Amino acid sequence: MSSAPAQPPAQEPAQGPAQEPGRARRVVLVVGSGRSGTSVMAGTLRTLGLHVPQPEVVADATNPKGFGEPQWAVDLHHELLRRSNVQVSDARPQAWLEAGRVSADHAVRERVTTWLAEQLRAGDELVVKDPRAAWFLGLWRAAAARNDATSSYVTMLRPVTEVVGSKQAYYGADQNGVTRTAAWINMMLHTERATRGEQRAFVRYADMLADWTVPVFRIGDRFDLHAVRTAMANDIREVHSFIDPTLRRVTLTWDDVEVPARLRDLADETWQALDGLADEGGDTPAAHESFDQLRVAYADMYAEAEAFAHSTALAARREGARSAPPVPAPTSRIDAVPHAVRALVPPAARTRIRKALGRER
Template sequence: MTQTGAAASGPRRLLLVAGSGRSGTSVLASTLQMLGAHIPGPEVLPDETNPKGFGESQWVVDFHDRLLRRSNVRVTDARPQAWFDAGRMSTLERVREELSTWLAEQYADDVREVVIKDPRLAWFLGLWRSAALRHGVEQSYVVMLRPPTEVVGSKQKYYNATLGETGRMASWVNAMLHTERATRGGRRAFVHYHDLLDDWTRPVYALGERLGIESVRSASATKIRRVHDLIDPSLHRVRTTWDDLDVPKGLRELADETWEQLVVLADQDLESPSLHASLDDLRARYTQYYEEAEAIAQSSVLAAARQKRKPTDGSKPDPAPVPPATGLSHRLRRAVRPRGRSDRR
C-alpha cells in the first residue's frame, strides 16, 4: 500500500490501538485504514465474531501469541503478576531485534502511518515503544473505552466459555488499569465506543487533530463515504448492565471506579497528578484483591492440579467431588483445555 498527498510527505508515525477485546478496537483500526493509514498485511480474516474484519496484521497476532505462550500468559489474564511475566519477553534482544526489523519494513513504498491493533498488544507496549524509537518513528496510543458490563456481555455471547463473568470482569480491570499505566506519559487519546457508533466523524477527526494523523486530516470524500458504509449503529448489539451479571461486590466496585476514572481521562482530557495517583491506587487495590482471592482459592487450585495429573499405574483418575459445572476446580480445569480461536481474543 502507498499513501498519497499530505500523509505520504509527513513524518513516519506508528498508531497503536489498545483496549479490551470487544471494545471497538477493530472498528477504529478499520476506520483509520479506510481513511488512508496502513495496516500491514496479510490481515486476520473476518469470522462470525467480527464479520466486518478485525483490522489486525496476522504477523503481529502470531508474534504476540508466541510471546504470550512462552510467558505462560493468556490474552485475558486477570493476574497482576502476568504483566511482569510478559514483560520479560520485551527485555530479550532477539525479540526486540525481530520486531524492530519487521517494523522498519512496513514503511516501504512511501507508507508514513502504520496502524497496529491486536487484543494482545497491551502486554507488549514497551516492546513497540522501543522498536519505534530505534527507527525515529513517532508513536501514539489510542485506547478504546466501552462500559465493562458490555465488554463482558459481548465476550460471553461471542467467545468460548472458558471464563465466567467474574473472570472476564477481573481481566477487564487488570487490562485497563495496566494499559493506562503503560501509555501514561506518551501521546495518547481515549475514544468512547458509543461515540464512534453514534457519529464517527466527531471522535475520529478530533483524534486526527490531537495525534496529528495526516491520513485523517487529508481524507478524501470517497474514503469518508467508505467509512460511513462501514460503521453502523446496529453494531451496538450488546447492552449488558450490572443487573445481567453475577459479579462479586468488591470486583464490581473496582470495575466501576476504574471506569469512572477512565471516563475522566476521555471526557475532560485531564492528565493530572491527582488522577494518576487515583489510578495507581486502584491498580494497587486490585492487586491486593486478586492476591487475597488467590490465597483463599489455593486448595481448589491444588485439587484441580491433582485431578489433572494422571496416575502412574495407567488407571483412570477418580473424579473430584465438586458440584458439576459450578465449583472453582471445575472452572480451573476448563481453563487449561485447548481453546478455540475466538476465545483467544
C-alpha cells in the same frame, strides 16, 4: 481477537499510501480490551488512509466488518503469550511482569524492529491493532523509536458489562463472568499505566457510533496524522458506510453479569475513571493518582482471592499428579543410563560392570 487464517498476501508488496520525503513516520497502536470497538477504530483509520500491514486477519461472524489486525502481529503476540504463560484475558497482576520479561528479549526486539522497518516502507503512517498488543507495548515503543517513528496509542472504552457479555456471547464459556470482569480491570488499569506520559487518546465506543468524526479528527490533530487531517469527502463517506451502529449487539448491565459486589464496585470505579479520560482535559495528574490507587486495590483484592483459593489450587495439583501415568523406576543404576550412552561402552567392559552390580546375564 481472532486467530482465523490470514488473507492471501497482496501481489504488490507495498499496498499502503506512498511515502513522501520529509514526512514524519508514525505508528498508531489501537489497544484496550477486545470487544471494545478496537476494530471499528482501526478500520476507520485504515479507510482514511493509514496503512494496516498486510495480510490482515479475515473477517468472520464475530466481526463481520473485519478486524483490522495484521496477521504477523497477531501470530507474534500468540507466540509471546505462550512463552510467558499469559493469556490475552489474564486477571493476574503478575502476568504483566511475565510478559515484560519476554518483551525484553533482544532477539524478539530485533524481529519487531525489522518487521516494522519493512512496513514503514509501505506507508509512513501505520495502524497496528491487536488487543494482545497491550501486553507488549514497551516492545512496540522501542521498535518504533529504532525506526525513527513516533508511537501513539488509542485506547477504546466500552462499559465492562458490555465487554464481558460480548465475550461470553462470541468467545465461549471457557471463562466465567467473574474471571472476565477481573481480567478487564487488570487489562485496562495496566494499559493506562503503560501508555501514561506517551502520546495517547481514550475514545468511547459509543462516541464512535454516534459521530465518529469528533473523536477521530481530534486524534488526527493530536497525533498529527496527515492522512486524517487531509481526508477527502469520498474517504469520509466510506467511513460512514463502514461504521454500523447495529453491530453493538450486546448491551448488558450488572443485572445480567453475576460477580461479587466488591469486584463489581471496583470495576465500576475503574470504568468511571477511564470514562473521564475520554473528556477533553481529563488526562490529569489527579486522574493518574486515582488509577494508581485502583491498581493497588485490585492487586490487594486479587492476592486475597488467591489466598482463599490456595487449597483448591493444591487439590487440583494433587489430582493432576495422581491421574498422570506412573513413570517406571529404573531397575538398576545401569538401567538409568540412556541406551545411547551405554552403547558407547565396549561389550567386555559392560560385562564387567554388570558382574560388579550383580546383573550378569
